[in-house]
Amino acid sequence: RKEVEQDPGPFNVPEGATVAFNCTYSNSASQSFFWYRQDCRKEPKLLMSVYSSGNEDGRFTAQLNRASQYISLLIRDSKLSDSATYLCVVMPTGGFKTIFGAGTRLFVKA
Amino acid sequence: EPEVTQTPSHQVTQMGQEVILRCVPISNHLYFYWYRQILGQKVEFLVSFYNNEISEKSEIFDDQFSVERPDGSNFTLKIRSTKLEDSAMYFCASSDSITYEQYFGPGTRLTVT
Numbered sequence: 221r222k223e224v225e226q227d228p229g230p231f232n233v234p235e236g237a238t239v240a241f242n243c244t245y246s247n248s249a250s251q252s253f254f255w256y257r258q259d260c261r262k263e264p265k266l267l268m269s270v271y272s273s274g275n276e277d278g279r280f281t282a283q284l285n286r287a288s289q290y291i292s293l294l295i296r297d298s299k300l301s302d303s304a305t306y307l308c309v310v311m312p313t314g315g316f317k318t319i320f321g322a323g324t325r326l327f328v329k330a
Numbered sequence: 331e332p333e334v335t336q337t338p339s340h341q342v343t344q345m346g347q348e349v350i351l352r353c354v355p356i357s358n359h360l361y362f363y364w365y366r367q368i369l370g371q372k373v374e375f376l377v378s379f380y381n382n383e384i385s386e387k388s389e390i391f392d393d394q395f396s397v398e399r400p401d402g403s404n405f406t407l408k409i410r411s412t413k414l415e416d417s418a419m420y421f422c423a424s425s426d427s428i429t430y431e432q433y434f435g436p437g438t439r440l441t442v443t
Contacts, residue, residue: 252430263421263434264373307373311430316361316378316386318432323372 221246223319226308230325237298241324243291243308251313253284255293257304258323264307267293298328332356334435336422342441343412351407351438353422362405363423363432364397366390373421379405412442 225244233239245253253270268275270282270291281294291308308321335354343349355362364376377387379397396408405424409416419439423432 254431258373261419263437266431266433269429269431316363316380317388318363318365318375318378320365320373320375 223247224308224310224321226306226321226324228322228324230327232327232329233298235298235300235328235330237328238294238296239298239326240295241293241306241308241326243293243321245289245291245308245310245319247310247312247319248286248289249313250289250310252311253282253291254309254311255280255282255291256307256309256320258307259304264309264320267306295326298326300328300330302326303328332358334422334424334433336420336435336438338438339436340439340441342443345414345442346411348408348410349412349440351409351420351422351440353405353407353435354403355405355422355424356433357403358426359424359433360427361385361425361430361432362397362399363425364407365421365423365434366418367421367437368418376407409440412440414442416440417442 255267256264258264270284274283279296283292305323307323310319337352362379367373375388376391378385419437421437422435425432
């Protein structure tokens with residue numbers, strides 16, 4: 221089983237749609253969780269940390285389910301500028317070996 | 331807004347040569363990282379650095395690689411005797427000790443010919 225697994229997509233959605241991405245991780249000792257976005261040939265940019273209580277930042281909502289070792293990202297009212305690859309990122313407890321998922325590609329169309 | 335910077339943006343080198351990639355982390359961050367991304371593949375952790383020493387490294391980070399913080403601002407990755415398969419984008423990142431949220435530099439594209 222991969223350490224961090226994501227549906228590669230691509231997800232093709234119209235502007236204004238709601239889209240959800242899922243991510244599973246294999247190491248139950250993982251402590252810190254993040255969503256990043258990456259545009260083509262650019263650096264990963266932090267979208268948000270993911271907390272056990274769930275968190276929201278504008279149109280973006282992240283959820284963590286430790287029991288199921290599952291993280292999700294919901295994007296509401298998709299914009300053309302949301303087109304990117306979304307990366308699920310996991311850090312272990314007491315360690316720094318940060319594991320990136322392979323990413324889920326999103327295309328938002330007019 | 332503070333940001334991580336990296337130089338050069340693109341480095342072309344011949345097989346067998348040594349390269350040094352440079353990074354300036356965000357000034358109040360204490361944790362520094364190097365990552366590699368081969369074209370079309372996922373971002374891979376190479377090494378983390380804290381308090382002037384390596385805190386963790388991956389299996390990719392073998393004797394060919396070394397890191398250094400030569401002064402109070404720079405953080406470098408040295409790759410000795412480069413191989414064709416070292417061609418990739420190399421990202422530097424830094425984080426604080428509270429959130430561990432990592433902020434990435436724009437990367438150095440390394441091409442080994």
